Amino acid sequence: MRAMELVAINRDGILAAQSGPLPEVTRSVIETTVQLYSRVGWCPPWIGYLAFEQDQWVGTCAFASPPKAGVVEIAYFTFPGLEGRGVATRMAERLVSMAKKFMPEVLVAAHTLPQESASTRILRKNGFVFAGPAIHAEDGQIWVWRHEPGGRGSLPEAR
Numbered sequence: 001m002r003a004m005e006l007v008a009i010n011r012d013g014i015l016a017a018q019s020g021p022l023p024e025v026t027r028s029v030i031e032t033t034v035q036l037y038s039r040v041g042w043c044p045p046w047i048g049y050l051a052f053e054q055d056q057w058v059g060t061c062a063f064a065s066p067p068k069a070g071v072v073e074i075a076y077f078t079f080p081g082l083e084g085r086g087v088a089t090r091m092a093e094r095l096v097s098m099a100k101k102f103m104p105e106v107l108v109a110a111h112t113l114p115q116e117s118a119s120t121r122i123l124r125k126n127g128f129v130f131a132g133p134a135i136h137a138e139d140g141q142i143w144v145w146r147h148e149p150g151g152r153g154s155l156p157e158a159r
Contacts, residue, residue: 003053004051004052004053004058004087004090004091004094005019005051005052005053006049006050006051006052006061006091006094006098007019007049007050007051007052008044008045008047008048008049009029009030009033009034009047009048009049009050010042011034011037011042012034013030013031013033013034015030015050019052019055020052020055020056020057022050022057023057023079025079025080026050026057026060029048029050029060029077030050033047033048033060033062036048036062036064036065040064040065040066041065041066043066045063045098045099045102046063046065046066046067046072047062047063048060048061048062048063049061049062051087051090051091051094053087053090057079058078058079058082058087059076059077059078059079059082059087059088059091060076060077060079060091061074061075061076061077061088061091061092061094061095062074062075062076062095063075063095063099067103067106070105070106070107071106071107071108071109072099072103072106072107072108072109073108073109073110073111074092074095074096074099074108074109074110075110075111076088076091076092076095076122078091083118084118088118088119088122089122089125089126092110092122092123092126093126095108096108096126096127096147107146107147108128108146108147109131109144109145109146109147110123110128110144110145110147111134111136111139111142111143111144111145112142112143112145113139113142113143114133114141114142114143120143120145123145126147127147127148127149128145128146128147128148129145129146129148130143130144130145131144131145131146132144
């Protein structure tokens with residue numbers, strides 16, 4: 001299998017490189033990413049990416065902003081019809097690797113809805129552990145996860 005390539009979404013919405021036609025879903029992804037840059041800034045490598053693998057666009061992933069207080073948050077989304085194939089797991093793994101390469105001391109975090117899901121399984125596979133619940137300004141109650149090399153993905157207590 002050819003390795004996943006993360007293609008940067010530049011501040012103007014133009015991709016750093018293009019491999020094949022873009023699926024319709026990427027239009028809204030790129031627009032949303034450019035809007036994010038207007039709020040948090042455009043500071044590579046702490047930006048958004050489209051994921052290309054096996055001759056097709058498979059998803060999108062991003063850093064929510066440049067690191068703040070030594071913490072950077074990741075997010076990922078597998079394009080419809082491609083779920084369940086490990087795409088999000090590989091995107092999360094690539095973001096963690098990228099973050100540690102550029103800033104070895106950074107703590108990589110992620111947020112999920114407060115329930116077991118595909119995303120919580122993806123994070124556990126990538127060495128994230130449950131750090132606790134929190135209230136997010138836009139999403140309300142969330143679970144916070146942090147990457148700990150060798151972490152076993154501890155389980156939140158039943159609610």
